[in-house]
Amino acid sequence: MKNSPVKTIVAIGIGAALFFVLGRFVAIPSPVPNTNISTQYGLLAFMAVLFGPVAGALIGLIGHALIDFSYGWGIWWSWVIASACFGALVGLISSRLRVAEGEFGAKDIVTFNVCQIIAHVIAWGLIAPVLDILMYAEPANKVFMQGLVGGIANIVTTAIIGTILCIAYAATRPKAGSLRKEG
């Protein structure tokens, strides 16, 4: 099923609003003191799977930039771009999964999670730290450490929340060809 361009635009807007609300107000206390777990990447992965790479990238970009704006510390471009890249990378598998048609079985769960792990590793292990070094001249070991910690936390939350969201949404969709003609 192909989404209309208007629907994709609305999905970007609402997705960014959800990303913002989750990132800004939904704080799950983590075992590390004063550190909260961000649930928004599970949502971002889910939206990217449904609406594709462009929507994924823009939801990450707009949502993350709005969060930074609302805190007033200026936009931390390196991390905003990393969020956008994560959305785009996960969106690449959207054509292989058929969540909107109600299909999200064991094989799809594996595909989804392998893809999200690779996307997180690229986003937080490579893009965010390298941009931090290039744009803000920060020490390399500090930014790679931050990327590592953030990346692992994001992988775990995406694995749990993203997967649950995909399963739940697929269950609400009528399956293609699920109607039978009564004899």
Next chain:
Amino acid sequence: MRNVFNYIDRKSPIHELTGAAKLVCLLLWSFAAMATYDTRFLLVLPVISLALFFASGIRLRDVSFVLGFTVVFMVLNNVLVFVFAPQHGVSLYGTKHVLFSLGGYFVVTAEQLFYHLNLVLKYLSTIPIVLLFVCTTNPSEFAASLNRIGVKYTVAYAVSLALRYIPDIQREYHEISQAQQARGIEMSKKQTLVKRLKSAAAILIPLIMSSMDRIEVISNAMELRGFGKNKKRTWYMGRPFKAADIAAMAFGAALAVTALVLNRVNGGRFWNPFLAG
């Protein structure tokens, strides 16, 4: 519910500027502050931004809440940089003037302190200007501004939709969360981490299902009204540029050019006082 974007409607020359001009200024300003580590330049920026802040009629009280967050973030970042790389300044500036030692690995050098000074100055040069933008720009005008500076109107409209629906989604999240808590869902520290994430999902599922319905309703309404048919659209909140807007953008451009010229003169992004002596 508190407006997270903190737009404060007052009469001032800064409020009078069009959103697009302010956005261009903000982008050029943050580019200038990001591009160079010339300390002299970074000392001038906070002074100008404070002057602009006073001109805008925004009081410190209005932004103290947000400012608190930012200060914590700034201190934390500086501490992290020092803990992970106490000799980063030495490698950047190429000389080593040891001031004192904190034992073993942590040797405090003049170069490192100078690097930290630059980091702090960078925060001081960007934070006031971002706050100023957020406080003096009507969110409704923001999408029109994005479109004006060349962002495709469909994308600008998505930003506008996000800003419009943030309060709604926030309220809905709050309602669902209270309803689920009344049914015994626990998200505090008393639960194990996996259970906490699962209870978060129990709140997120209804929220996202209703948001998917919302997407359906809004996109149908927009399609019925022929959204996306034409190449351009006009904005209710869009305003034409005036002389002051052009002047403000020229000033922003001048800052960005200065930063680039300084980088050329200094032979790199860093202004190095240690080599001169």
